[in-house]
Amino acid sequence: xxxxxxxxxxxxxxxxxxxxxxxxxxxxxxxxxxxxxxxxxxxxxxxxxxxxxxxxxxxxxxxxxxxxxxxxxxxxxxxxxxxxxxxxxxxxxxxxxxxxxxxxxxxxxxxxxxxxxxxxxxxxxxxxxxxxxxxxxxxxxxxxxxxxxxxxxxxxxxxxxxxxxxxxxxxxxxxxxxxxxxxxxxxxxxxxxxxxxxxxxxxxxxxxxxxxxxxxxxxxxxxxxxxxxxxxxxxxxxxxxxxxxxxxxxxxxxxxxxxxxxxxxxxxxxxxxxxxxxxxxxxxxxxxxxxxxxxxxxxxxxxxxxxxxxxxxxxxxxxxxxxxxxxxxxxxxxxxxxxxxx
Amino acid sequence: xxxxxxxxxxxxxxxxxxxxxxxxxxxxxxxxxxxxxxxxxxxxxxxxxxxxxxxxxxxxxxxxxxxxxxxxxxxxxxxxxxxxxxxxxxxxxxxxxxxxxxxxxxxxxxxxxxxxxxxxxxxxxxxxxxxxxxxxxxxxxxxxxxxxxxxxxxxxxxxxxxxxxxxxxxxxxxxxxxxxxxxxxxxxxxxxxxxxxxxxxxxxxxxxxxxxxxxxxxxxxxxxxxxxxxxxxxxxxxxxxxxxxxxxxxxxxxxxxxxxxxxxxxxxxxxxxxxxxxxxxxxxxxxxxxxxxxxxxxxxxxxxxxxxxxxxxxxxxxxxxxxxxxxxxxxxxxxxxxxxxx
DNA sequence: AACGTTGCCTACAACGTTGTAAAAAGCTAG
DNA sequence: CTAGCTTTTTACAACGTTGTAGGCAACGTT
Numbered sequence: 001x002x003x004x005x006x007x008x009x010x011x012x013x014x015x016x017x018x019x020x021x022x023x024x025x026x027x028x029x030x031x032x033x034x035x036x037x038x039x040x041x042x043x044x045x046x047x048x049x050x051x052x053x054x055x056x057x058x059x060x061x062x063x064x065x066x067x068x069x070x071x072x073x074x075x076x077x078x079x080x081x082x083x084x085x086x087x088x089x090x091x092x093x094x095x096x097x098x099x100x101x102x103x104x105x106x107x108x109x110x111x112x113x114x115x116x117x118x119x120x121x122x123x124x125x126x127x128x129x130x131x132x133x134x135x136x137x138x139x140x141x142x143x144x145x146x147x148x149x150x151x152x153x154x155x156x157x158x159x160x161x162x163x164x165x166x167x168x169x170x171x172x173x174x175x176x177x178x179x180x181x182x183x184x185x186x187x188x189x190x191x192x193x194x195x196x197x198x199x200x201x202x203x204x205x206x207x208x209x210x211x212x213x214x215x216x217x218x219x220x221x222x223x224x225x226x227x228x229x230x231x232x233x234x235x236x237x238x239x240x241x242x243x244x245x246x247x248x249x250x251x252x253x254x255x256x257x258x259x260x261x262x263x264x265x266x267x268x269x270x271x272x273x274x275x276x277x278x279x280x281x282x283x284x285x286x287x288x289x290x291x292x293x294x295x296x297x298x299x300x301x302x303x304x305x306x307x308x309x310x311x312x313x314x315x316x317x318x319x320x321x322x323x324x325x326x327x328x329x330x331x332x333x334x335x336x337x338x339x340x341x342x
Numbered sequence: 343x344x345x346x347x348x349x350x351x352x353x354x355x356x357x358x359x360x361x362x363x364x365x366x367x368x369x370x371x372x373x374x375x376x377x378x379x380x381x382x383x384x385x386x387x388x389x390x391x392x393x394x395x396x397x398x399x400x401x402x403x404x405x406x407x408x409x410x411x412x413x414x415x416x417x418x419x420x421x422x423x424x425x426x427x428x429x430x431x432x433x434x435x436x437x438x439x440x441x442x443x444x445x446x447x448x449x450x451x452x453x454x455x456x457x458x459x460x461x462x463x464x465x466x467x468x469x470x471x472x473x474x475x476x477x478x479x480x481x482x483x484x485x486x487x488x489x490x491x492x493x494x495x496x497x498x499x500x501x502x503x504x505x506x507x508x509x510x511x512x513x514x515x516x517x518x519x520x521x522x523x524x525x526x527x528x529x530x531x532x533x534x535x536x537x538x539x540x541x542x543x544x545x546x547x548x549x550x551x552x553x554x555x556x557x558x559x560x561x562x563x564x565x566x567x568x569x570x571x572x573x574x575x576x577x578x579x580x581x582x583x584x585x586x587x588x589x590x591x592x593x594x595x596x597x598x599x600x601x602x603x604x605x606x607x608x609x610x611x612x613x614x615x616x617x618x619x620x621x622x623x624x625x626x627x628x629x630x631x632x633x634x635x636x637x638x639x640x641x642x643x644x645x646x647x648x649x650x651x652x653x654x655x656x657x658x659x660x661x662x663x664x665x666x667x668x669x670x671x672x673x674x675x676x677x678x679x680x681x682x683x684x
Numbered sequence: 685a686a687c688g689t690t691g692c693c694t695a696c697a698a699c700g701t702t703g704t705a706a707a708a709a710g711c712t713a714g
Numbered sequence: 715c716t717a718g719c720t721t722t723t724t725a726c727a728a729c730g731t732t733g734t735a736g737g738c739a740a741c742g743t744t
Binding site for chain 4: 005
């Protein structure tokens with residue numbers, strides 16, 4: 001029931017190679033021959049055997065996207081865009097979940113999929129530097145320049161982004177601005193850069209950076225945000241604004257603020273990063289720094305494409321534009337916050 | 343730089359087949375031979391060529407998961423579990439996004455990936471019945487029994503689930519219970535069954551089903567939920583509870599209720615389906631019917647595995663357990679709803 | 685009429701792996 | 715020491731595809 005080029009060739013009365021030529025759109029095939037072949041293909045419902053083709057061609061038409069977890073909204077949204085962008089190159093995307101586990105990330109970087117994929121788009125969480133060099137597979141890294149080897153990088157300007165978010169809060173008159181999501185390991189480039197941008201913005205506004213207002217977060221899930229916010233409040237700190245280093249942290253923080261009886265944004269304004277869907281419908285809606293995710297995905301895929309055609313192109317770094325989207329969590333005016341009867 | 347069995351064989355001084363035997367864990371290899379081969383493998387950093395192996399073995403070790411969109415939280419969470427479950431069978435998961443587009447779904451069902459995958463787990467949105475039969479690839483469908491062909495089905499008992507959710511609201515003393523998410527096309531089995539369960543619960547409680555309280559929703563995103571809720575309120579309907587047919591609809595509905603100055607749950611209690619992460623941190627947190635997603639994924643993968651080993655097993659149907667998780671959106675007592683100072 | 689060009693088609697040999705079948709090497713028991 | 719085992723290793727032939735090189739017409743040019 002499953003047919004091969006040979007079967008089609010026999011039915012059409014031509015050679016195997018001619019069928020192959022038709023399938024691959026080779027030009028020099030007489031119209032009537034082509035028609036006969038196409039007819040045979042349709043009659044037998046022939047589909048090329050991908051494995052055989054891959055073996056012969058030396059590529060698979062599959063790229064992998066390695067992310068920590070798919071159910072983190074940012075990565076889910078990113079994955080969606082990567083799949084779309086890859087489709088334009090006729091690539092299929094295979095998802096690798098690292099769970100942010102260093103060992104798992106090392107395996108991915110070392111090329112665990114090797115012969116299975118043509119290239120890899122990798123968003124590392126726990127690894128940086130030399131650990132990421134390695135592999136024979138063309139590699140595009142999402143995030144700051146942390147590796148030195150033959151890999152491209154795509155990211156937003158995190159320092160500027162954090163400066164924008166913090167500056168926005170300063171502009172609203174907030175003075176005791178906390179930060180949630182600091183990480184002090186060497187690998188956590190994103191956290192470091194966002195903290196740097198935050199500090200710069202404070203300095204520019206003539207505000208002192210208060211270490212008591214900087215809360216670390218091991219991971220960046222909602223629960224961590226809630227946790228960090230609660231811890232911060234428990235120290236007696238009374239911020240009038242919080243910059244969270246991503247949206248899920250921010251949503252968690254808002255939850256904790258609510259539980260503590262504090263109003264957002266009246267008592268505490270909250271801003272995040274990533275512009276995930278949830279933040280557009282949360283209560284209040286969440287002010288955020290939005291990276292152009294579609295652009296990010298497109299650039300990553302295109303870089304990979306370039307890396308596949310050219311031989312050993314120099315590592316490139318691309319910055320993706322971002323913009324601040326003010327929403328209720330920083331801008332809602334107090335009088336609208338009270339429920340009014342229907 | 344990329345080595346083959348042949349290279350390893352030469353280095354180890356054995357035949358190609360012996361190396362292959364070692365790689366595949368064949369038992370009858372003398373320990374010292376095995377050691378020599380393993381050494382050579384390590385020295386050359388040999389990795390099997392997957393395409394060649396696939397060609398020879400006739401399978402790829404890849405299964406596809408076809409879902410509407412990855413950035414819908416339910417599908418993202420599901421994908422995560424499927425990837426994990428598949429890993430236990432040494433399968434890699436490839437993601438197909440259909441965007442809920444009938445044409446795209448037809449292609450997927452017809453086996454667009456055919457030779458590339460060993461099996462397919464498919465969550466159709468727009469298609470049902472004969473459209474889904476087809477394909478030579480083993481198929482497991484997520485959702486109600488809508489196809490007649492050789493496919494397995496995995497789903498929760500949607501009628502019972504909707505009955506539970508509605509019954510919970512009835513039990514809290516609500517009497518004007520609305521439903522959001524109705525769909526009247528033939529394909530929308532899930533919506534139909536949930537509506538049926540809703541009706542049953544009302545009947546059981548001696549409440550009349552009021553068509554004015556039933557709001558359709560074309561899609562089940564947050565925006566659709568908000569939209570439907572607004573439309574419902576605009577008709578002058580004054581429900582004291584809403585059953586939304588999934589969590590994103592519910593989150594959107596809560597947003598619309600908030601905008602209309604109505605309090606959740608004081609004025610309107612809200613329940614959803616799916617138990618997505620967002621609902622555990624939203625304000626208020628969302629009462630929901632939780633399917634066991636890990637179980638669902640595991641069962642789907644196992645069914646596929648069975649379908650791959652046995653020849654043409656009869657189509658099977660599995661029901662996955664669900665449970666109602668009451669949260670603030672239905673249970674929060676009024677006095678706690680008012681903010682208290684820090 | 686002989687010659688190169690071009691267009692169309694084909695035979696053959698890979699790509700790297702594993703199943704089959706059979707040879708070689710080791711054993712055990714007579 | 716050999717017959718009859720079992721264990722270990724091997725050669726060979728696929729799997730289905732495409733690149734290479736070449737053949738044969740049909741054409742236009744000298």
